[in-house]
Structures are given as structure tokens and as C-alpha cells.
Amino acid sequence: MNTFLKNMEMPSAKTVMSTAASVAATAMVIRSISRDFIPKDVHHYLSTKIRRLMNSLSSQLTLVIDEFEGLNRNHIFTAAQAYLRPTISPNSKRFRVRMPTQQNKISVSMEKNEEIIDFFDGVKLQWKLVSTQTSPKYIGGPGSEFESTVMSELRYFELSFHKKHKDLVLGSYLPFVLQKAEEVKEERKTLKLFTLKYGRRIQVVGGSMWQSVNLDHPATFDTLAMDEEVHKTIVEDLERFVRRKEYYRKVGKAWKRGYLLFGPPGTGKSSLVAAMANYLNFDIYDLELSEIRSNSQLRTLMMSTANRSILVVEDIDCSIDLQNRLANARAAGPRAFNPPKTEVTLSGLLNFIDGLWSSCGDERIIVFTTNHKERLDSALLRPGRMDVHIHMSFCTPCGFKILASNYLGIIEHTLFFDIEKLIATMKVTPAEIGEQLLKNEEPEGALRDLLEFLERKNRAIEEAASKSES
Template sequence: MIFNTTQMPSTRTIVSAVASTTATFMVIRSIARDYLPREVQSYFALKLKDFISSFSNELTFVIDEYDDGLNQNKLFKAAKIYLEPKIPPNVKRIKINLPRKETNISLSVEKNEEIVDVFNGVHLKWKFESKPTPSEAINKRSITKGYRVKDHAACFELSFHKKNKDFVLGTYIPHVLKKSKEISHKKKTLKLFTLGSHRGMIGDKSIWQSVNLDHPANFDTLAMDFDMKKTIMDDLERFLQRKDFYRRVGKAWKRGYLLFGPPGTGKSSLIAAMANYLKFDIYDLELSNLRGNNDLRHILIATENKSILVVEDIDCCIDRQDRLSRARTTNPGVLIPGYEQQQNQVTPADVAEQLLRNEEPELALSGLIEFLETKKRANDDSEAKAAEERGES
């Protein structure tokens, strides 16, 4: 039998060929970098990356810093916060930043650094990139007064196996958003907002001016009856955990408290302790500064969610002065949930307040019945006392 054989190239020949190809590629890249416009370089680099990725099982999501060159992408901000505690120890360059009016330093990776995250057994690779801003976004400078669009915009590239696309969109991304909120909550520098002289358009945040809230009050150091303190903390904790419940029953997720008493009885300290406990900013509102209902509406719309709105001296703006006289007959500095709870009259707000105290229908109803019975006894005692004062039998 006759066999046709082909002589295999030597190792030296292969190495020489690879070196020659590499040298040629380096020369071409150098020429392109020196003579081709940056936009053309970016175009060919993107096409080359797309060509290579067509042979891969990897899928990449690009999360731009700005969704249209002007408005910040919330997902980019969430990813930046989420990745901060996941920066690997072998990274040699880390960017640090201390934002204005903040007390906590933030960390982030430099360009082209990668962070690998493993969630529910799925490996996900994050990469921080910087790319030229699209020309249409840059052209918006001419129609956006006082705003300068950056020539380069940052972005995150999230890469993973194609088969995990639905998992990433349906489970992982919501996890990133939730976790970033938790991290932000822990690092948050609390603010005290007061009304400024500016009254802009509806929702204009510049209505409020802020300073850092450095009040040291907390429930551990607050001078208050232990049972009352525990009642308040339990009520706040229950309120935090029942946002979905409020939505299911069709009520706005908010909680009201009435603090009364002369100066020095601890009202401001209690508010600061609640803010430090909840990690909520404080908005200090004086109704005397308002010009009308429309002004109040603008101010409330400009107030951020998860905050404490403090209305100062609300009794001075209410014609019914009997509320103040009744408050003076009780111990100063007492906190009353629900606004009307100190009165003997039962209002729809009282009923709703009692029903919201427990998600179990039977427990909620039994609590409401006990509340109504207590109110009835208080009314009977008040009527008997009034009759006695009038000299009636």
C-alpha cells in the first residue's frame, strides 16, 4: 500500500508565524490609533467584539450611566452600590469618592476592572467601561441650558451564559436593586430639610434646603418611659414591614403621630431618635410659611419618600382651640398615634387605625371591640362626672 504523507511544520516555524502575525497586528493597530478618527476606531472595535461574541455562548447586558445622555440610569447607580462590597482584594486600583454633604466614602473599580459575582450558583461577570457619548446626546448641549454632556460616558457590562438570560432579568437584577437599597440605607447620611425662599415648578427639589442631621438622639439614650418607648419602636417596626399590606388594603403607606407639650419636654429629641432608627430624612415644615393649598401641594410633591415630615405648631393653624386645651390636661410630652386617639369620640380614622394594628382578621376585630369598649367607658365616666358637676342625680 502507498501512503501520502505531509511533513508537519516544526515548532520553530509555528512560533515564527505567530510572531509575524502578532507583529503585523501590532503595526496595524498602531497605524489605526495614529491616523484613524476615534469614532472610526470605536466602530471597528465594536464590530470586532460583535464578531467574536457571535461564536460565544456568553451574553452581555450594557448598563449605561445615562439613559439618554442627560438622565442618570437608576440601574447603573444600583449596580455601582451593589458592587462596592464585592471588589476583590487583588484589585490594585480603586477609585474613592466623598460625595458632597455625605460622611461615608464610596469605593468603585477603575476602567476595565472585572468583578465576578456568584448568585444562586450562576457566575456573572461585571466589567466597568468608558465609551464615547453618542453624538445625538452631545448635541443636546445646545438645548439644555447650563448642562454639559461628557464626551465619554461610563457603563457596566454584565456578562453571563445565554441560557441564564431569564434568570438574570427576573431574579438577579431585582436582587441587585434590592441589595443596593439596603447598602444605601446603611450608609445613608441623614439630612434635615427646611423650606428655602425658592418656589419652583411642581416637584422641584430645590424648594427644600438641607444640612446634615447630626442629632445624637436614639432610643437607647432617650429619656422616656420604657413601656412607651417599646410601644413606639414596635409600632415603627410594624409600619416598616407592612408596606405591601397597606397597598393590598388600599391605604397610603404613611403613619401619623401627634406630639404635644411645652418646650423642653423632648419632642425634637424623639423625632431625631425616630429618624436615626428608621434612617429617614427629616423635612421641617412651618405652615405659617405657606401661601395657600397650592403651595402646600408643591412642597409635598417635592418631598422624598421614606422621610419624616414634621409640621411645627399645627395647633396654631387650627380654629378648634379646644384640641389644645384638652392636650394641656394630659401629661406633657406624650405621643399619640392616629391624631384623634385622645378624644372620646370615635372617628372613621380611629376604626381604620385599630384594624391596621393586626393582619389577622380575628385579632384585628377583637382589638377594635376592646378599643370601642374602652371609649364607651370613658364616655360614660365623662357624662357621669359632668352630671355630678351640674348637681344632677
């Protein structure tokens, strides 16, 4: 045996290279002959069989997750993008960094043809983003069937793992990816304020009907000048709403909630809407009914709003009054007035609040604001449409203390007693109080200026009352 090993010589590098070159050349010749002399159908059949044989011998299984399914975006692809975005493999040589328009967070994502290794319950999983160029074509946008983008590349993820873990990946890992993707998107979300894009010239033949800006409103429930009991009631109602998805489904109701904010101007209705959006991390859609021509257009706009959002119709009494005036003018005849041919009707609006179309979307809040609740049709006010009625009152002593803390950074002062006494006996809005506190950064001076303002306003009220009596 030892003699055999001694006589045995290792092949030289030159011999190895020569043999490899010969094998490669032979393979090229066989490939060329097969293309020239074997019919295409037979060649395809043989290639398919060889691939299947190789796959059967391999222990790896690969899932292909396309970006689009027909003309619709693949939700799993989008979720995988969000899930993998914070993950950068140590072996990655390239990755993409960007900050989209109107965003305030840097986004890091996989570069095409790069790989990321993930582990789930001790199982190794390999992700690869594959991208190939393709002829340009229009694909429906994510927000609406009326939005479209031009796609010039074909992208898909390849998820590879040992085939014995197929049930784990399909039954547990992919649902985990979907869940974590939602959490990542919420964490990185930049709140948006949407409004109609074209006003009365709005069309539904293509492109987005909404335009947006970042919602940077600083209002929170801690800064709102409202009584603690009202504050607590609203927060508890919002928290109960967002955690009751299965309950709403069980009782057969659409997962939505209606709020009516009523009270005089300057009492903080718009600030409350912003505080709700900041608290829930919901986008806001500001809907101007007077800009909409028909019920069908309203339906299209409602369908293009996203889940987890707040739809706001401000001064709903004015919007309904406008439509009623148009209807009355039409009834008077064309000579009296020539109104538009169509407009949003009260019945059309109610159908989108709690009719069949109200179920198109989940986790939505509808907010109506008005300065005159008594002007609203009783059909708008019943539960199921406006579930919670919140009176935005004039400033109270409790509200004043919150404003003093916000504007001046103080919670007690010797002038508080006199100011609170006047506020409790007169009608003054939080906006008026805030405007006075803005004029002086020094607490003592600001409070004295506010006290003088309240005394002047109180005297004016008393004089007006005495004149009316006489």
C-alpha cells in the same frame, strides 16, 4: 512517522513575526479598500452581519445597563453602583475613593473601564463600567423633577455571562442586586435634616427646594424621659408600620402613618421626632407652613420628599392660626389689611395628608406637634390623618430616673425619694430637670441642687395659689 517528525522543523520567531505582520498589513489594505470602494450602506450591512455571526458563535451574553433612560435615571444602574461599591476585585488596578460633602463615611467605587467578577449560585458574572465623553446636557435630578444636573459623560455597565444563564440573571440575579443595593444604602446612609431652601422667596422653576444638614441628634428611645409604657407603645407601632407594606396595599391605604405630639413646651416633642428618625433610619423634612404661599407649592414640596422619611410640621396650631388670620384680614377688605394673594388652606393641607396626593410616596411618617391640642380643627385629628396621639406630659418619677441615668450615670441614690415625691405632685418639664442636672457633674451635688430647685418652685406655686384664693 518518526522520520517525519524528525524532518519537521519548528518555525523560527522571525518567521512567525513576519507572517503576523503580513496578515495585519493585508487586513489593513482590505479595510481601506472596503471603505473607499464599497458603499457605506453595504459596508454597514456587511459589518452587522459579521458581528452577528461572531456573536452567534460566542457563548457569552452581555447586558447593557445605561445610567439614564431618556431624561430619567435608570434604577438598575443606581442599584448596581451601590451593590458593587463594597466589592473591589483583586485584579482591579484603579478604584475611586471619596467622602461626599456632609457625609461621614468613606465611599469606595469602581473606576471607569475597570472590571469586577461576581459569583451568584456558582455562576460567574463579569461587570464592567464603561464611560465615554459626550456633549454637556441637563438631566433631571434624582429627588425631584425640578432638580437638574449637567451631564458630560455617558456611562453604562456591561454585565457579561454565559448565555445559558440568561433566565437566572434576569429572574434571580438582578432582583437580588436590587435588594442588596437597598440594604447597602441603608447601612451607609447618613441621616439628613431637610428644611426649605429659600423661605418665602422659594421658587419652583429649577434647583432643589430643600437644603440639608447631617442629622447628628443623639436622642434615642432609651434616653427619652418618658414612661416605659408610652415608650413601648410607640416602638411597637413604628415596627408594625414599617413591616406592613403589603397589608397597606391589600386594604387600599397609602403606606403612611400620622402622629400628633401634644403637650406643654419642654416635654421632649422634638427629641421624640429625632429618636424616631434614629430608630427607623429615616431622614427628616422640617416643613414650615408659614413659608409656603399656596396649596400648589405645598404639593410640589411634598412630591419632592423621599420615601422612608419623616415630615414634621411643628406648632401646627400656630401655622393654621396664621392662615386663618390672613383669611379674616382679606375678608375685612383691602383697607384693613393687605395680605398675600394666596396661602395654604386647611382643606389643602388635609388633601396632602390623606387625599389623592397622600399616595405619592411610600413608607412616610407625618408628625404634627402642638402645645395646644384643643385649638386644632377636629378634621385634623381623626384616624387616617393623625393615627396616633401622644401626650408629652410633665416629668414623672420614671422620667426623672431616666434623666438621672443619662446625666449622672446613676440609677439609685438616697435623694431620689424626696425628688420623686416632689415631681409627682408638681408640674415640671424634663427640660427643666435636665438643665438643673447639667450644672454639676458630681451626682451628690447635682441632686441636692435639683432638690433645692424643686422646693423653690413648689413654694412659688403654693404662694401663687394662696394669693389667687385670697
